[in-house]
Amino acid sequence: MPKYDKTSSKSIEKFAKLLIWKKYSDFIKEWENKANWNKWNLWQFLETNYFNKKLDNKSEPDFQEAWIELKTTPIKRLKKWKIRAKERLSLNNINYNTIVHEKWNSSSFMNKNSLILLVFHLYKEWEININYVIKIVELFSFKINTQDYNIIKNDWLKIQKAIKEWKAHELSEWDTLYLWACTKWSTALKSLTTQPFSEIKAKNRAFSFKWWYMNYILEWFEKNNKEYTQLFEDTEEKWFNFEDKLNALFKPYIGKSAYDIWKIHKLKHISSWQKSYYARLSSKIMWAKDENSIEEFTKANIKLKTIRLKPNWKLVEDISFPNFKAEEIKNQEWVDSDLYNMLEGEKFFFIIFKMTTKTESAFKKLTLVERDKALIINKVVLWNTPSKDIEQKAKKTWDETVYLIKNNKVIITSKTINRKWKEKIIEKNNLPWKAQTKMIHVRPHTTNSKCRDTLPDWQTITKSCFWFNSEYIEKELWL
DSSP: OOOOOOOHHHHHHHGGGTTOBBBBGGOOOOOOOSOOOOOOOOHHHHHTTTOOOOOOOSOSSSSSGTEEEEEEEEEEGGGGOEEEEEEEEEEEEOOOHHHHHHHHGSHHHHHHHSEEEEEEEETTTSSOOOGGEEEEEEETTTTHHHHHHHHHHHHHHHHHHHHTOGGGOOOGGGGGEEEEEEEEOOSSSHHHETTTTEEEEEEEEEEEEEEHHHHHHHHHTTTTTOOOBSSSSSOOOSOOOOOHHHHHGGGGTTOOBBBHHHHHHHOOOOOTTTHHHHHHHHHHHHHTGGGBBHHHHHHEEEEEEEEEEESSEEEOOEEEEEEEHHHHTTTTOOOSSSSHHHHHHHHEEEEEEEOSSHHHHHHHHHHHHHHHTEEEEEEEEEEEHHHHHHIIIIHHHHHHHHEEEEEEEOEEEEEEEEETTTEEEEEEEESSOOOOOSSHHHHOOOOOTTTTEEEETSSSEEEEEEOOOOHHHHHHHOO
């Protein structure tokens, strides 16, 4: 018999916490020589072997009397003993034919997921899943946080609206912030199903909490999350448009100079030569210490990027990604690569400053304070990389880069030039450069040629990274 009160959420949670530091295999009562235990049914394993429940296919929560849904989900260990969610959390399936008639408060999503018992286990690549160690067990409800509740509500309404408008086949992850309609099966043929009001078939989908939102939940459970700045507290309106909210926040500052903004916020002025100057300035507009302390940015994986425009509306420079290591990138597959995950998984909030001088050379002749007065905020844009560009353009650059590195075909040449009475070594290589590409190219991420990366053939190269082509970003942002 169960050693818990099936009508009490506290009793169920208390009993579940006895799982911590145990393996799933510790609760095998009678070994059945099965090979089909996989990551999708560990929760079923707990239901039958730990909670002594019978499995069913009902739409109600797993612990119906206490209104609790049981979910198991993996975490992974990073450097310095930090942990992160390994993946998004899949919730209930979406029925296209019934969701169009649902109301939020009585929806199948709310019925299933208002209160979730989360069981986090430590993922190990070479370990069979029933030997995973359970690390964290907590009850979670997004209804506790008013802002999360309202954003998730509006995410659900946006998904429902798309299905009502015959667009279930066009659903995109970037339509929403925290809640997403993820695809359910890997094969396209198997995943297709009918949708209401349309003859076009759409992929089967399930609601899920996005990966970065799961990371925030995990931080909260670990009680090591720092103090965040919440941008928007009033999110009660039916259609909460995050982009419109951001634009409204920055609207009073459009046309204001960097110097004006420091004065408006009564802040101590710092010199614009500092690397993070414009990012810090932009964070102050949002009353935040920096972009990493903004709650909504963390939960929705939004990266703040400040860019400067010349008087002729051209970007001052290309936009860089973090350095890559040749030894790591050569062993990556495209869909698991750092570049793919950054392009596919991040939104970018661009804050665009424009020079008001007649020419760029005139701007460079100004003092640092004069430059601040001659550089104004022109516009802000919340943007994500189009999926077709990721697959058709970025992948081409990535594939060529990996091919050259992996097959020892990187050719490095150098020449010495005299510049201002000093000799300088100019190094070049045959990795995809800007003129060859339409979206992303490769070049050094540092001006210090002594910062080196070792290739598989033991050549060394200046530490490099992928860069967005400035012309591509100009076109995307309508500059």
